[in-house]
Amino acid sequence: MATYTYEADVVIAGAGLAGIVTAYELMDHGKRVLLVDKDKPEKLGGLAKESFGGVHMIDTPLQRLARIRDSPELAWNDWRECARFGPDDHWPKAWAKLYCESSAEYIWDFLTRKKVRFLPIVNWVERGLYRPYNTVPRWHVTWGTGWEIVFRIVSALDAHPNRRNLEILFEHEVNAIETSAGRAIAFAGRRMVDGSPYRARGEHLVIASGGICGGDLSKLRENWYRPWGPPPQVILNGAHDYGDGLLHDRVKELGGSLTHMDKHWHYPAGVHKPGGRRPNDGISLVPPRSALWMNAKGERIGPTPLVSYTDTRFLVEQICRQPGQYSWQILNRKIALKELGVSGCDYMTAFRYKNRLLLAKQLIRGNRELVDRLIAECPDDIVVASSLSELVDKMNERGLYGFKVDRKAVEYYVTEYDNQIDRGPGYYNDDQLRRITVYMNYRGDKVRTCSFQKILDPKAMPLIAIREFILARKSLGGIQTDLQGRVLKTDGTPIEGLRAVGESAGFGGGGIHGLGSLEGTFLGACVLTGRVTAKAIAGTNVRSA
Numbered sequence: 001m002a003t004y005t006y007e008a009d010v011v012i013a014g015a016g017l018a019g020i021v022t023a024y025e026l027m028d029h030g031k032r033v034l035l036v037d038k039d040k041p042e043k044l045g046g047l048a049k050e051s052f053g054g055v056h057m058i059d060t061p062l063q064r065l066a067r068i069r070d071s072p073e074l075a076w077n078d079w080r081e082c083a084r085f086g087p088d089d090h091w092p093k094a095w096a097k098l099y100c101e102s103s104a105e106y107i108w109d110f111l112t113r114k115k116v117r118f119l120p121i122v123n124w125v126e127r128g129l130y131r132p133y134n135t136v137p138r139w140h141v142t143w144g145t146g147w148e149i150v151f152r153i154v155s156a157l158d159a160h161p162n163r164r165n166l167e168i169l170f171e172h173e174v175n176a177i178e179t180s181a182g183r184a185i186a187f188a189g190r191r192m193v194d195g196s197p198y199r200a201r202g203e204h205l206v207i208a209s210g211g212i213c214g215g216d217l218s219k220l221r222e223n224w225y226r227p228w229g230p231p232p233q234v235i236l237n238g239a240h241d242y243g244d245g246l247l248h249d250r251v252k253e254l255g256g257s258l259t260h261m262d263k264h265w266h267y268p269a270g271v272h273k274p275g276g277r278r279p280n281d282g283i284s285l286v287p288p289r290s291a292l293w294m295n296a297k298g299e300r301i302g303p304t305p306l307v308s309y310t311d312t313r314f315l316v317e318q319i320c321r322q323p324g325q326y327s328w329q330i331l332n333r334k335i336a337l338k339e340l341g342v343s344g345c346d347y348m349t350a351f352r353y354k355n356r357l358l359l360a361k362q363l364i365r366g367n368r369e370l371v372d373r374l375i376a377e378c379p380d381d382i383v384v385a386s387s388l389s390e391l392v393d394k395m396n397e398r399g400l401y402g403f404k405v406d407r408k409a410v411e412y413y414v415t416e417y418d419n420q421i422d423r424g425p426g427y428y429n430d431d432q433l434r435r436i437t438v439y440m441n442y443r444g445d446k447v448r449t450c451s452f453q454k455i456l457d458p459k460a461m462p463l464i465a466i467r468e469f470i471l472a473r474k475s476l477g478g479i480q481t482d483l484q485g486r487v488l489k490t491d492g493t494p495i496e497g498l499r500a501v502g503e504s505a506g507f508g509g510g511g512i513h514g515l516g517s518l519e520g521t522f523l524g525a526c527v528l529t530g531r532v533t534a535k536a537i538a539g540t541n542v543r544s545a
């Protein structure tokens with residue numbers, strides 16, 4: 001079989017957000033770029049195209065307009081609090097600091113110049129449980145979701161005055177990195193259509209192939225974070241089909257350093273994806289804050305009740321420690337209409353299609369379209385009933401590994417919670433109600449939180465229970481890189497000619513997030529690592545730390 005050959009100044013393996021941003025920046029510097037991706041043309045942009053499009057940025061015009069006083073110093077404090085970096089985390093810290101110091105220049109300016117627009121209300125996610133994470137709101141919601149981010153960047157690539165310098169190969173798997181005298185000189189692999197080999201030679205090679213949380217999840221299970229105990233039997237896949245760590249392995253074989261491979265960013269409320277390609281494909285629900293979160297036996301998880309928008313890692317860890325390692329959320333239709341959401345663009349149609357009227361309607365009347373669709377499409381994970389007894393019966397038809405929810409326990413927790421609400425705010429001694437009280441004080445939360453909603457309120461019926469699984473999404477660790485994006489060996493010296501960006505590089509330095517993310521830092525760090533690395537390749541703005 002003949003080997004196809006290609007050549008460019010820079011060859012990039014992976015055309016997700018990190019890959020296309022790197023390509024754009026290189027084209028700005030007059031480089032000839034070859035983007036090679038295993039996936040089909042309609043998937044150009046990778047996971048970012050499916051994402052909700054929340055971007056973490058610091059001291060932006062939108063924050064200032066809303067009188068949110070933010071600064072790189074405050075953000076850096078928050079980042080460290082959440083990341084809990086270790087003494088060896090030199091490069092992760094260097095990248096994280098750079099993010100905090102220059103998100104306005106590297107991310108905000110880049111995206112807004114491509115005509116990406118954000119909603120005026122900055123969301124306040126991941127604010128921490130008892131220690132402050134995001135001290136102030138920083139999650140900027142893209143009007144049009146992540147789909148729009150990709151659309152705008154791809155449009156900018158197409159309209160670029162140097163467009164002739166860019167070639168994109170789809171359905172080409174990269175499965176080898178060729179070296180000569182210690183320098184990486186070419187990617188090699190096979191064409192998916194006919195299996196024929198190809199070779200793509202470049203002066204610089206950039207790995208942008210994403211994380212290891214996708215594929216058949218075997219890499220994730222191998223690298224499971226052991227302090228949480230064994231991985232759950234059911235983990236839903238919310239990442240990329242090709243996120244199998246193939247190129248991470250190749251880097252390791254070359255002596256490259258992979259760090260923090262056991263750190264991941266999972267979500268606690270995954271349900272099976274309707275029409276998913278594989279049985280464990282999942283979608284990640286935004287867990288309603290007014291729902292009661294219970295384990296497989298129907299016990300309310302505690303003593304600290306689980307409430308979203310605080311500390312996602314804490315939620316995931318608690319569920320991993322429960323019997324069965326899956327959970328139930330109990331709520332009613334009124335709560336679902338106001339608070340239920342899906343992380344991603346597919347279900348959030350008002351955002352995805354930039355429909356202001358629909359968004360206004362959903363904020364006033366609730367998102368009926370979404371709730372009805374989820375109920376209809378997820379019958380295995382979402383049950384509806386007109387009484388608690390009927391709800392428990394339906395939950396028990398869906399118990400796994402022999403677990404059944406205890407009817408009396410469910411009744412007790414629901415009634416106890418409702419009784420507290422009846423007594424009035426002056427008597428709220430339940431941590432969930434206390435947190436909801438605080439949520440009601442921020443505009444961005446108030447519009448999407450029920451005002452102390454009882455579960456058994458006859459006016460809020462029917463009841464709903466959602467069976468939720470851990471959903472794997474993002475790899476926090478990866479290929480270790482310096483501030484020029486150069487892939488480092490275990491002795492700290494670079495592999496000449498080889499760089500890594502985006503999720504493959506643990507979003508920078510092999511673990512920019514440390515133990516946890518402030519959210520929205522994934523898309524942001526793809527833009528940051530892509531731009532900084534491209535500039536370093538072009539010889540402008542070469543950074544060191």
Ligand SMILES: Cc1cc2nc3c(=O)[nH]c(=O)nc-3n(C[C@H](O)[C@H](O)[C@H](O)COP(=O)(O)OP(=O)(O)OC[C@H]3O[C@@H](n4cnc5c(N)ncnc54)[C@H](O)[C@@H]3O)c2cc1C
Pocket residue numbers: 013014015016017018019036037038039043045046047048049050051052053054055056146172173174175208209210211238239240242243244246247343344345473474501502503504519520521522523524526
């Ligand atoms: C539903 C959803 C919602 C999300 N919401 C948000 C959000 O609101 N905010 C946020 O910050 N983040 C969010 N994320 C995460 C974010 O989208 C990703 O972390 C980010 O887009 C990763 O970009 P990447 O370019 O590094 O990798 P990817 O998007 O995974 O792209 C990697 C590319 O490399 C290709 N590839 C892989 N292996 C090979 C190979 N061997 N050969 C050739 N090509 C290969 C793949 O086909 C793919 O195109 C979300 C993710 C999902 C799935």
